[in-house]
Amino acid sequence: MAALTFTRLCGLALSMAAVTLLAGSALAKAPELPDTVPVPQLNRSGPGSEAAPADVPVPEPRPVDLPADQSEPPATPPTPAEKPAQAAPPAGAPTPPEKAPAAAERKILPDPRSATLPEAKMPEEELACRRRLKSMGVDFEEHKAEHDPAIGCSIPYPIALKTLGKSVAIGPEAEMNCAMAEAAARFAADVIEPAVKAKFGTQLKSVGQASAFVCRPRHAGGKLSEHAFGNALDIASFTLADGRKIEVGPAPPDPDAQFLDMVRKAACGPFKTVLGPGSDADHSLHFHLDLEPRRHGGTFCQ
Numbered sequence: 001m002a003a004l005t006f007t008r009l010c011g012l013a014l015s016m017a018a019v020t021l022l023a024g025s026a027l028a029k030a031p032e033l034p035d036t037v038p039v040p041q042l043n044r045s046g047p048g049s050e051a052a053p054a055d056v057p058v059p060e061p062r063p064v065d066l067p068a069d070q071s072e073p074p075a076t077p078p079t080p081a082e083k084p085a086q087a088a089p090p091a092g093a094p095t096p097p098e099k100a101p102a103a104a105e106r107k108i109l110p111d112p113r114s115a116t117l118p119e120a121k122m123p124e125e126e127l128a129c130r131r132r133l134k135s136m137g138v139d140f141e142e143h144k145a146e147h148d149p150a151i152g153c154s155i156p157y158p159i160a161l162k163t164l165g166k167s168v169a170i171g172p173e174a175e176m177n178c179a180m181a182e183a184a185a186r187f188a189a190d191v192i193e194p195a196v197k198a199k200f201g202t203q204l205k206s207v208g209q210a211s212a213f214v215c216r217p218r219h220a221g222g223k224l225s226e227h228a229f230g231n232a233l234d235i236a237s238f239t240l241a242d243g244r245k246i247e248v249g250p251a252p253p254d255p256d257a258q259f260l261d262m263v264r265k266a267a268c269g270p271f272k273t274v275l276g277p278g279s280d281a282d283h284s285l286h287f288h289l290d291l292e293p294r295r296h297g298g299t300f301c302q
Contacts, residue, residue, distance in 0.1 A: 108217050111224050114152035118145045126157045129178035133159075137166030138185045143175055146213060146230065153215035155230040161212075164188040168204050174212035176230035180291055183270055184233050187289075191266045192238065199259045200240055208237035210286045219282050226273070232290035248286050250277040263287070268301035275302055 133140060139162040146155040161174045164185045176184075188207065196204040211234040214227040226232035238246045238259075246256045267274045267289055275288040279302040294300070 108152065108221075109223050111152055111229075113229050114149075114154050114224070116154050116156050117147060118156040122157060126178055129182055130159070133178070133182055133185060136185050136189065137163070138181070139163040140181065146175075146215070148215050151215055151217070151228070152224050153228040155213060158213065158230050161185075164207060165193075168193065169206040170209055171206055172209065174209045174233060176212045176233060180231050180233060183291060184289070187267065187270050191270075192263060195259055195262050195266075196238070196240060199255055199262070200242070200244065202244075203241040204238060205241045206239045207235055208239065210234040210236040226290035226292050231292065232273075232288060234286040234288050236286040248276065250284050268299055272298070273300045278302075 130140075140159045141162070143158040143160050146153060146158055148154070155175075155177050157178060158175050159178055159181055161170050161176065161181050161184070163169050165188060168188050170184075174181075174184075188204070192207070193204045196202065211227060212232070213230040214225065216225055216228060217223065218225045236248055240246070246252070246259060248260060251257075252260055264274060264276055264287060267287065271289040272292050272294050273288065273290045275283040276286070277284050292300075
């Protein structure tokens with residue numbers, strides 16, 4: 001037992017001696033390191049930048065993919081080609097139509113009524129018209145002739161209506177030619193007054209007009225308005241003796257709607273043109289009535 005322990009101790013001492021010898025040998029062969037290590041510089045290019053060290057390789061730029069028929073890239077990028085000038089049409093070719101002029105640039109077609117001037121003595125037909133108005137109880141005044149050669153408006157013998165009969169007023173005062181005044185007065189007596197009596201059981205007190213004589217062309221252009229000859233009347237409302245006011249509009253309540261529809265339909269015949277709500281935006285709040293002369297005495301009601 002003592003011999004075995006001695007043997008182990010001898011082996012342990014030999015192992016420790018070997019380790020010490022190897023460590024000393026390694027320390028003796030360790031290389032010396034410098035005190036400082038240079039910091040690698042970034043590869044820079046352009047003005048004011050430092051060049052890369054000679055011993056540091058700089059990567060070559062990536063080659064540009066060129067077309068097969070081009071060996072070097074162009075010095076400057078190509079500019080887009082200009083649009084070629086449009087070639088002149090060959091001789092004899094039809095010219096394209098010109099752009100339609102705006103509404104303000106359209107020429108107004110001449111109207112033979114534009115040249116009508118008052119005579120020294122009022123014609124018999126004008127005098128007879130005035131006698132008929134007086135027999136109907138219509139109150140009116142004589143006005144001076146309306147004539148605008150620049151636009152073409154003309155009423156040689158205008159009158160200003162104050163009433164449409166003995167008990168039916170019109171407001172405001174409406175200037176028009178005598179034929180239109182007589183047509184409006186007869187329509188009030190023959191159609192509007194009976195319709196008010198039948199529908200509402202009362203009397204018609206007054207008619208509210210929105211436009212009579214106005215020196216202008218039509219809204220669509222091209223021709224003079226019938227208003228320019230005092231040949232049209234726009235009706236916007238009806239006032240009844242009981243205070244009720246019936247206004248022309250796109251969606252009136254019942255029974256106003258039934259009354260307005262009755263008046264509108266009955267106007268087609270005594271008048272050559274009848275327009276109102278639904279025909280276009282310009283007539284959404286009134287009835288337009290006129291005596292525009294039409295071929296074969298026809299009418300246009302919409």
